[in-house]
Amino acid sequence: MTTNALPYSESSASKKEQVELMFDNISGKYDFLNHFLSLGIDILWRKKAVKILKSFNPTFILDVATGTADFAIEALAANPKKIIGIDISEGMLSHGRTKLKDKKIDHIITLQKGDSENLPFEANTFDAVIVSFGVRNFENLEIGLSNIFRVLKPNAPLIVLEFSKPKNFPIKQIYNIYFKFALPFIGKLVSKDNSAYTYLPDSVEKFPDGEKFIAILNKLGYQSCKNLPLTFGISSIYIGQKS
Numbered sequence: 001m002t003t004n005a006l007p008y009s010e011s012s013a014s015k016k017e018q019v020e021l022m023f024d025n026i027s028g029k030y031d032f033l034n035h036f037l038s039l040g041i042d043i044l045w046r047k048k049a050v051k052i053l054k055s056f057n058p059t060f061i062l063d064v065a066t067g068t069a070d071f072a073i074e075a076l077a078a079n080p081k082k083i084i085g086i087d088i089s090e091g092m093l094s095h096g097r098t099k100l101k102d103k104k105i106d107h108i109i110t111l112q113k114g115d116s117e118n119l120p121f122e123a124n125t126f127d128a129v130i131v132s133f134g135v136r137n138f139e140n141l142e143i144g145l146s147n148i149f150r151v152l153k154p155n156a157p158l159i160v161l162e163f164s165k166p167k168n169f170p171i172k173q174i175y176n177i178y179f180k181f182a183l184p185f186i187g188k189l190v191s192k193d194n195s196a197y198t199y200l201p202d203s204v205e206k207f208p209d210g211e212k213f214i215a216i217l218n219k220l221g222y223q224s225c226k227n228l229p230l231t232f233g234i235s236s237i238y239i240g241q242k243s
């Protein structure tokens with residue numbers, strides 16, 4: 001299954017190539033815009049996901065689509081021995097590596113270039129896999145989620161944090177105005193990328209959220225799947241375990 005929102009719709013490049021280019025382009029402004037545009041709520045969402053992660057006592061964690069490593073850094077609260085972050089954007093990884101070095105945690109968290117749809121790890125390797133705001137960007141969602149399933153140890157959890165669509169009045173209406181008009185305007189002004197913050201609401205719109213995402217996890221063999229909507233459903237945490 002392909003989620004078909006594209007950053008640069010006039011380009012003939014694949015979604016993966018476009019996503020990589022877009023994140024390379026905005027990597028210098030990504031952290032600032034992330035926290036500014038979400039009014040810092042993204043930080044609370046990651047903390048909530050890590051609370052769930054901690055309950056699984058993971059020793060070895062993979063953070064897929066790690067970007068600048070914010071979720072990996074937050075995941076240290078679960079006391080793992082090692083975290084590997086992978087991402088297709090060298091620009092995002094390079095900013096992440098600087099943060100890890102500055103915080104002197106680069107011996108616990110290491111970042112490497114890699115694709116969720118072709119994970120360079122043996123089967124049954126990780127005690128947990130985490131993904132924040134990444135799955136929406138995969139070119140082929142099901143291939144990415146199957147690869148993650150393969151590298152998880154039996155019973156180990158996948159914890160996904162992703163935007164979702166609020167359904168109720170008036171949050172739905174307020175959110176639509178903010179997400180479709182205010183956010184692309186500010187995003188373009190700061191990042192200087194004309195498309196990145198138009199792609200964001202577009203990709204959220206086309207993403208199979210809520211029960212549709214749970215149905216995909218079930219179909220791929222994940223068990224005990226749960227969906228926890230956060231902040232009026234603007235974002236959701238999904239949990240599934242390898243059988």
Ligand SMILES: C[S@@+](CC[C@H](N)C(=O)[O-])C[C@H]1O[C@@H](n2cnc3c(N)ncnc32)[C@H](O)[C@@H]1O
Nearest residue numbers: 023065066067087088089092115116132133137
């Ligand atoms: C919105 S950022 C999220 C970064 C980070 N997880 C966070 O919470 O801030 C999405 C990231 O997904 C990465 N990405 C997209 N498709 C990917 C794929 N197939 N494999 C690995 N990373 C991917 C992008 O390069 C980008 O860094």
